[in-house]
Amino acid sequence: MPVWEPRLKGASCVKKIAKPILTKDDIPYEAELVFNAGVAKVNGKYIMAFRNDCGATREQYEKKERKLSKTSVGIAISDNGIDGWQVKETPLISYSVINKVGYNLLEADCGLPDIRRLYDPRITVIEDEIYLCLAADTTHGIRGCIAKLDKDLEHYEIVSASVPDNRNMVLFPQKIGGYYVRLERPFPVYGRSGKDRFDIWLSKSPDLKFWGESQLLLGVEHVPFANDKIGPAAPPVKTPHGWLTLFHAVDKETEGRGQTEWEGWWNKRYTAGIMLLDLENPSKVIGMCKTPLIVPELPHEADHGFRQNVIFPGGMILEESGEVKIYYGAADTVECVATAHVDDLIALCTEQL
Numbered sequence: 001m002p003v004w005e006p007r008l009k010g011a012s013c014v015k016k017i018a019k020p021i022l023t024k025d026d027i028p029y030e031a032e033l034v035f036n037a038g039v040a041k042v043n044g045k046y047i048m049a050f051r052n053d054c055g056a057t058r059e060q061y062e063k064k065e066r067k068l069s070k071t072s073v074g075i076a077i078s079d080n081g082i083d084g085w086q087v088k089e090t091p092l093i094s095y096s097v098i099n100k101v102g103y104n105l106l107e108a109d110c111g112l113p114d115i116r117r118l119y120d121p122r123i124t125v126i127e128d129e130i131y132l133c134l135a136a137d138t139t140h141g142i143r144g145c146i147a148k149l150d151k152d153l154e155h156y157e158i159v160s161a162s163v164p165d166n167r168n169m170v171l172f173p174q175k176i177g178g179y180y181v182r183l184e185r186p187f188p189v190y191g192r193s194g195k196d197r198f199d200i201w202l203s204k205s206p207d208l209k210f211w212g213e214s215q216l217l218l219g220v221e222h223v224p225f226a227n228d229k230i231g232p233a234a235p236p237v238k239t240p241h242g243w244l245t246l247f248h249a250v251d252k253e254t255e256g257r258g259q260t261e262w263e264g265w266w267n268k269r270y271t272a273g274i275m276l277l278d279l280e281n282p283s284k285v286i287g288m289c290k291t292p293l294i295v296p297e298l299p300h301e302a303d304h305g306f307r308q309n310v311i312f313p314g315g316m317i318l319e320e321s322g323e324v325k326i327y328y329g330a331a332d333t334v335e336c337v338a339t340a341h342v343d344d345l346i347a348l349c350t351e352q353l
């Protein structure tokens with residue numbers, strides 16, 4: 001397995017906006033870690049669904065006085081997808097409070113039995129309907145959920161939830177061959193030697209409820225910059241050359257990586273990779289960049305935050321100009337964006353075949 005130097009380089013065609021675009025300071029209710037957002041463009045506006053973990057400050061957490069005991073999902077809207085994010089006054093998915101008795105406060109809201117919390121939202125618009133994919137922690141395992149979001153962006157309804165353990169689900173923005181298609185990341189433990197050797201899978205559905213024809217899309221062993229696990233990132237984007245598809249890749253160090261804040265034991269690095277899937281048969285990978293696309297480099301990605309060295313993309317938007325906006329959580333603490341030209345991203349996937 002490759003052992004990386006502490007500092008990696010991402011692709012030079014990707015330009016990061018130097019500062020986070022959304023942080024706890026932008027949120028009108030209790031917030032601490034604002035990250036791992038999904039973003040979609042609807043009627044010319046950019047809609048973001050973001051995760052917010054809170055309940056402790058860094059100081060309280062480090063002194064073990066308090067834990068991060070609450071998670072909510074909030075909504076923000078921007079005219080240009082970069083700045084001016086207007087955050088809705090109340091979260092879309094209210095706080096789930098983690099306590100000894102259980103976390104069932106959300107159950108009445110969303111109807112999912114045993115629910116503890118919903119998090120890591122991704123947004124896909126299919127035939128004018130807005131869908132969220134969410135990870136759902138339940139008392140009996142982690143389930144990948146699909147929810148329909150009302151046009152007012154204030155109500156949601158769960159359409160389906162997978163069996164555990166599964167998360168990082170993303171929906172393609174249209175039916176392919178008559179079926180809805182999703183990427184997902186089950187966590188097979190016994191069959192994978194008890195290690196985090198997790199891969200990306202693809203499943204199909206006639207109605208977003210019943211999912212089947214599941215098949216392996218990409219194994220962790222096929223990603224040269226991962227030595228731990230991989231997972232879907234943002235919903236794929238259609239181009240004439242194929243479905244442009246981001247994924248996250250994790251490499252682990254046995255030596256500490258110099259984590260200095262919040263969680264001293266953290267030794268994983270999350271990077272973003274990119275691949276191209278066949279338009280008609282998206283279970284076929286037709287190209288993949290063999291080096292990481294985005295890596296933790298900037299201070300708020302690599303040196304500070306809850307989990308340093310984490311880039312976790314959840315949204316990708318292709319503009320008419322050919323610009324691609326890539327949204328990613330950094331250090332599980334703030335939300336960021338980077339841009340690249342679609343032709344450069346496709347070239348990265350196809351040049352290294």
Ligand code: BMA
Binds near residue numbers: 270307310312332
């Ligand atoms: C993953 C998920 C993400 C998180 C990442 C890094 O397993 O929990 O929500 O961003 O780890 O901590």
